Amino acid sequence: MSKAAKVTIQDIAHKAQVSQSTVSRVLSGNAPVAATKRTAVLAAIDELNYRPNIFAQSLASGQSLTIGVLTQNFGNPFYDGILVGILQTLEPTPYSPIFGDGRWQLAVEKRALRTLIDRQVDGLIVVGGLSPQEEILAYSRDVPLIVAAREIPDLADQCLFIDNKKAAYDATCYLIDMGHRHIAHVTAPMYYHGPINDIFQRYQGYIQALTEAGIEPDPQLVVEGDLSRQSGLMALQNLVASKRPFTAIFAANDQMAIGIRLGLYRRGLRVPEDVSLVGFDDEPTTAYLTPPLTTVRQPAIELGQTAAQAILDLINANQQPCDPFDTELIIRESVARRR
Amino acid sequence: MSKAAKVTIQDIAHKAQVSQSTVSRVLSGNAPVAATKRTAVLAAIDELNYRPNIFAQSLASGQSLTIGVLTQNFGNPFYDGILVGILQTLEPTPYSPIFGDGRWQLAVEKRALRTLIDRQVDGLIVVGGLSPQEEILAYSRDVPLIVAAREIPDLADQCLFIDNKKAAYDATCYLIDMGHRHIAHVTAPMYYHGPINDIFQRYQGYIQALTEAGIEPDPQLVVEGDLSRQSGLMALQNLVASKRPFTAIFAANDQMAIGIRLGLYRRGLRVPEDVSLVGFDDEPTTAYLTPPLTTVRQPAIELGQTAAQAILDLINANQQPCDPFDTELIIRESVARRR
DNA sequence: CTGTTAGCGCATTCAT
DNA sequence: ATGAATGCGCTAACAG
Numbered sequence: 001m002s003k004a005a006k007v008t009i010q011d012i013a014h015k016a017q018v019s020q021s022t023v024s025r026v027l028s029g030n031a032p033v034a035a036t037k038r039t040a041v042l043a044a045i046d047e048l049n050y051r052p053n054i055f056a057q058s059l060a061s062g063q064s065l066t067i068g069v070l071t072q073n074f075g076n077p078f079y080d081g082i083l084v085g086i087l088q089t090l091e092p093t094p095y096s097p098i099f100g101d102g103r104w105q106l107a108v109e110k111r112a113l114r115t116l117i118d119r120q121v122d123g124l125i126v127v128g129g130l131s132p133q134e135e136i137l138a139y140s141r142d143v144p145l146i147v148a149a150r151e152i153p154d155l156a157d158q159c160l161f162i163d164n165k166k167a168a169y170d171a172t173c174y175l176i177d178m179g180h181r182h183i184a185h186v187t188a189p190m191y192y193h194g195p196i197n198d199i200f201q202r203y204q205g206y207i208q209a210l211t212e213a214g215i216e217p218d219p220q221l222v223v224e225g226d227l228s229r230q231s232g233l234m235a236l237q238n239l240v241a242s243k244r245p246f247t248a249i250f251a252a253n254d255q256m257a258i259g260i261r262l263g264l265y266r267r268g269l270r271v272p273e274d275v276s277l278v279g280f281d282d283e284p285t286t287a288y289l290t291p292p293l294t295t296v297r298q299p300a301i302e303l304g305q306t307a308a309q310a311i312l313d314l315i316n317a318n319q320q321p322c323d324p325f326d327t328e329l330i331i332r333e334s335v336a337r338r339r
Numbered sequence: 340m341s342k343a344a345k346v347t348i349q350d351i352a353h354k355a356q357v358s359q360s361t362v363s364r365v366l367s368g369n370a371p372v373a374a375t376k377r378t379a380v381l382a383a384i385d386e387l388n389y390r391p392n393i394f395a396q397s398l399a400s401g402q403s404l405t406i407g408v409l410t411q412n413f414g415n416p417f418y419d420g421i422l423v424g425i426l427q428t429l430e431p432t433p434y435s436p437i438f439g440d441g442r443w444q445l446a447v448e449k450r451a452l453r454t455l456i457d458r459q460v461d462g463l464i465v466v467g468g469l470s471p472q473e474e475i476l477a478y479s480r481d482v483p484l485i486v487a488a489r490e491i492p493d494l495a496d497q498c499l500f501i502d503n504k505k506a507a508y509d510a511t512c513y514l515i516d517m518g519h520r521h522i523a524h525v526t527a528p529m530y531y532h533g534p535i536n537d538i539f540q541r542y543q544g545y546i547q548a549l550t551e552a553g554i555e556p557d558p559q560l561v562v563e564g565d566l567s568r569q570s571g572l573m574a575l576q577n578l579v580a581s582k583r584p585f586t587a588i589f590a591a592n593d594q595m596a597i598g599i600r601l602g603l604y605r606r607g608l609r610v611p612e613d614v615s616l617v618g619f620d621d622e623p624t625t626a627y628l629t630p631p632l633t634t635v636r637q638p639a640i641e642l643g644q645t646a647a648q649a650i651l652d653l654i655n656a657n658q659q660p661c662d663p664f665d666t667e668l669i670i671r672e673s674v675a676r677r678r
Numbered sequence: 679c680t681g682t683t684a685g686c687g688c689a690t691t692c693a694t
Numbered sequence: 695a696t697g698a699a700t701g702c703g704c705t706a707a708c709a710g
Contacts (some may be wrong), residue, residue, distance in 0.1 A: 007687095009686095009687065009688060010687080019697045019698075020687095020688080020689095020697085021689080021696070021697065021698080022697080025640060027688095028689080031696095033695070045434045051456075051457055052457075053688070054457055055395075055403070055687080056394075056686070056688040057686075058690045058702095059392070059394040060701080061688080061690090062689095074413065074423060083414075087413075087442075091450075098437050099437075118390055118391075119393055120392070120393060202693090209692095229623070259627060262629060265630070284568070285597060287568075289629075290600060290604035290628075291604070291629070322446050347704085349703080349704095358681045359703095360681065362704095363704070363706085371679060371680095372680085373679065373680085376679090392704070394702085394703080395702070395703030396703080396704055398704075398705090399685080399686055399704040399705040399706075400706085401686075401703055401705090416697075679710100680709100681708105682707105685704105685706090685707105686695105686705085686706105688701105688702090689701095690700085690701090691698105691699085691700080692698085693696100693697090693699095694696080694698100
């Protein structure tokens with residue numbers, strides 16, 4: 001580890017003319033110590049630049065003061081937002097987060113999860129992920145666990161998520177209100193996200209909105225991508241190739257919307273004059289597309305903050321009920337009124 | 340920590356009818372053990388689902404098997420790319436990374452750095468950051484240290500970075516080659532990035548290219564932003580307000596280029612017909628702008644991989660020389676030929 | 679090859 | 695209020 005000469009609690013006990021235990025006491029603060037000794041200890045600590053050995057602390061106390069965070073894909077704006085929220089919330093606490101990245105690959109995720117557990121985290125925040133419910137459930141018996149951005153029925157109290165169906169419903173309704181009748185939807189295969197059905201819920205919201213508006217959903221207008229930009233580009237090609245007329249597209253996420261946007265551009269189709277476009281996620285760049293994209297804002301940072309708070313509450317055994325998260329439809333220039 | 344009944348090395352020693360040390364030996368593998376005992380131990384481990392206590396291990400061995408990574412801004416594509424590279428490289432090793440985020444705020448960075456050190460990391464990778472050189476230098480005496488995406492003169496052997504000046508020079512030359520003479524540049528204040536002068540080096544590359552081409556640099560055509568998208572938008576306004584004619588803009592990063600792009604769009608200026616635009620970073624979305632943006636690719640993932648490898652080498656005391664990183668000009672549709 | 683022993687640095691009884 | 699003693703779970707000499 002560090003090459004620096006390790007100064008231990010003994011050293012400062014010596015220097016401050018007190019016992020080891022006394023030093024430990026001023027450090028933890030949970031036992032009364034005479035003011036004079038306290039200051040002496042503090043002085044010694046300062047002088048010798050003492051830093052307690054975290055491993056010894058944890059070994060002796062049985063607490064690691066770390067929160068494990070299992071995430072997917074560093075670099076995805078939504079997940080990064082969640083991380084930021086977690087970081088912010090944990091900052092003023094004695095707990096610090098350690099991250100593991102599952103990269104949306106079950107095997108990788110499993111290893112990451114294992115690593116976190118092995119590091120004796122005091123709490124675990126699982127953000128998304130592919131792990132089967134039973135596994136998560138099993139972990140939740142061993143360690144305080146919060147699931148963010150994913151719904152696990154048997155663990156409802158500890159799940160924070162967003163009502164994707166309602167959000168998609170609202171987005172589709174907006175297109176309908178603007179006079180659109182032929183609205184395409186770019187989704188992803190149901191199995192794509194494994195146990196996560198966000199995307200499927202968005203599909204359901206889309207269908208519901210159409211149905212309630214008396215519009216017969218047209219299966220030909222629903223195409224699948226894999227949530228990547230590239231797949232949006234290809235989905236658009238498929239859509240155009242199907243020869244079904246449409247005046248608007250609702251994409252299940254912004255990444256695909258961005259790909260679709262480029263596809264339209266290449267075909268000389270203008271947004272929104274020829275085709276209106278709505279995405280989902282409110283990724284930062286969507287506000288800077290030309291024209292800026294209408295999309296659905298998911299409160300990522302808030303979600304992260306709440307998740308962190310929830311895990312702290314859980315550790316301190318005063319579990320709070322979790323409120324559901326509301327989304328917001330961000331209306332920008334990419335939708336035109338028809339007729 | 341975990342509520343699970345902790346099974347210790349003793350338990351499995353018992354079950355396998357061997358001594359604690361033998362178990363430790365099969366675990367670490369760095370000492371010969373009789374095949375029969377080994378299998379017995381392995382069986383016991385498996386049966387009792389034993390996991391070594393990492394804190395006890397570290398405390399006893401003096402190794403933490405962790406690499407600290409100080410990063411700035413989760414969510415920034417360039418930095419995230421570096422993280423991904425680090426993750427990938429460390430995955431097959433016994434080391435696992437722990438991250439700290441400085442958020443480009445000196446105070447936050449200091450705390451994050453401190454936390455990492457306190458966690459007894461065996462090595463430290465500093466990605467960017469504001470900490471003064473002396474501080475980094477001081478840390479480097481205590482712990483194997485690699486600096487990525489930043490140049491620290493007194494620590495040259497342990498720094499991995501990119502030749503920003505040359506990259507900017509190349510980008511500007513490209514615009515000149517395409518016939519542009521009035522090329523604006525959007526940069527950031529020299530002090531903005533604190534000790535990091537990436538941005539300033541890009542400015543220098545720009546100036547050099549102009550000068551070599553016999554074009555008198557026009558100070559009026561250089562405006563400052565703060566590297567954010569929003570600031571790109573404002574920079575463009577300033578540029579237009581200055582009434583100086585220009586046919587091309589070279590932005591010091593893609594974020595600002597994206598803002599500039601939107602500003603041009605709002606003013607009805609087409610890219611590249613009216614104004615050509617070049618960015619820097621090759622952020623993923625730039626390929627999906629309409630039209631796609633010409634930019635400079637920084638090999639973020641490779642940089643992360645190399646950094647991780649370098650720190651491993653450093654820990655094992657077989658330091659390797661670090662090659663410089665080459666950038667690549669990604670030419671896309673946002674530049675038009677003039678005259 | 680293997681068991682025994684002695685700490686690693688600290689928190690936490692238990693006395694005082 | 696404080697010092698002494700014990701042990702957290704494991705690694706690393708040290709003997710055999």
